[in-house]
Amino acid sequence: MKLLRVGPQGAERPAMLDADGALRDLSGVLSDISAATLAPAELARLRALDPTSLPRLDAPGRIAPPWSGMGKFICVGLNYADHAAEAGMPLPEEPILFMKPPSCAIGARDAVVLPQGSSKSDWEVELGVVIGRRARYVSEAQALDHVAGYCVVNDLSERAYQLERGGTWDKGKGCDTFGPVGPWLVTSDEVADPQDLTLWLDLNGRRMQTGNTRTMVFGVAQLLSYISRFMTLYPGDLISTGTPPGVGMGIKPAPVFLRPGDQLRLGIAGLGEQTLQVHAWSEALLGD
Template structure:
């Protein structure tokens, strides 16, 4: 099942994508797609609906972040062996964790705004893991039962802010619009093996990132279990699991960064695509 939210920012309503790729309105059956709606019993109830009986949405309908009420937006750094090699950094002995504020999230077709003073804004296509059950110090055998589904994430990063301005990574990761999510949340039953998905990203039609979740250093089950030792994961929390090689910072012979007017297309097999235009932030 592919779940999504549609409508204007701040007023998104629940929906789903039918087998023919058409957008359908779920508003009559669930008041909101949030953490509570991601519980197994609620997902089973939605799965039992006949999509053909749901109202169609018009072409061009805006898609927001696929669910609301995201409490935590957790990210894993250097989690692809080939990306660590690209960055010239050793493989981590344990997952490298940081957070992006949920306020940075946008829909899969919204505009990306370059922050004031940006000179090194970069891209990162990543597999997102959406929590559907409370996970508190769970072992790996139980970790996957806590996953509601998966989505495409673009972990946009301003590298100068992140690496050259002193302190933690967060200031380069949490800028407004630096967290495109979606276009939809694909429930876990439709993703039999999250460790066998292809990822890709193009800038202005030029291939940049090509990778597979097979090269993750730490897989999804390990990450959910590991993180749940340090903090409780709640329904609606998002875990972004790292990026494959091909980021702008690692381009040879010299790095390439985003500028106003650029167009990003990215996706993950079976999870949909994002189409994002980069714009300069207006004054004020």
Template structure:
């Protein structure tokens, strides 16, 4: 299944994408797509729904984050060797973990707003892994059983905040609007091998990132098993698994950073595409009540 939510902020409706690419409204079946929907029992119930009987949505408009109630937004740094090299950082011996605040989460095509004093905005296309059942100290061999599905994530970053302002990376990663997610969540049964997915990103029509999840340093199963030793993963939690080479910070002969008016377009095979326009600081573009768990 491909699960999604559509509609204006604060008035989103649940839906799915059928085999013919049509949006089907799920409002007659459930009030919203939540963390509970993503549990094995919740997904099993949805699979019993007669998709053909659901009403189609001709003009869904805004696509919201595919589920509500994300408890944790966890991220993995330097998880592609080529990205570590372009960043001038050593290849990690263990996964590098940081967090994005859930207030960063926006829909796949919502505006990305640079903070007022931002100077080095950057992009990162990433495979998102959505947890469907509680995972605590799980074995790598069992880890994928805890996955509800996968999605596209743009790990938007402010490199000056991240690397030049002291402390952890989080302050440059969790800014409002820095976490576009979607367009939909593809359930794990439709994506049996998360380590064989091409992923790419363009800015203003120029292809900067063109990689594959096959080149991850630590695969999805390894990451889930590893993270579950430091914190319990619950349904609805999201793990962004790292990005391949091609970020703005790594461009030669000089870095390229985001500016207002830039358009980012990105996608992962089988998981859909995103497109965001970058805006200068404007609080009116940030209000996003749907991200509150």
């Protein structure tokens, strides 16, 4: 299934895509796609529906983050060897973990708003892993049983804040609008192998990133098992699994960073695409 939420902020309605790519309204079946909806029994209930029996949504408007109630937005750094090389950083012996606040999450076509004083904001296309069952000290063999589905994530990063102002990476990662998610959540039964997905990102029509999840340093099952030893994972938690090479700070001879008016288009095979416009700081674009 491909699950999504559509409509203005605070008034989103649940929906799914049918086999022909038509949008179907789920609001007669459930009030929202929430963290609770991602539990195996709830997904099985939705999977049993005949999508063609649901009303079509022909003009859905805004596409919101695919689910509400995200508890944790966990990220993995330097998880592609060639990205670590372009960043000039050693390959990690264990996964590098950091957090983005859920407040940075936006939809796949929402405005990206540069923070005040931004000079080195950057892009990162990543595979997102959405938890559907509580995971605590799970084995690698059992890890994927705890996944509700997968989605596209753009781990936007203000590099000056992240790397030049001391402390942890989080201050450059959690800016408002710096976590585009979606357009939809694809349930795990439709992803045959999360370690064989092509990722890509274009800036103003120019291909910047191309990669495949098979080149991850630490795979999805390994990451989920590892993270579950440091924190309990709950339905609705999101793990963003790292980015392939081609980010702005790695461009030679001179890095390239985001500027107002830039257009980002990115996607993962089978998981949909994001189309994002970059804006200068504006309180009005941030919503509530």
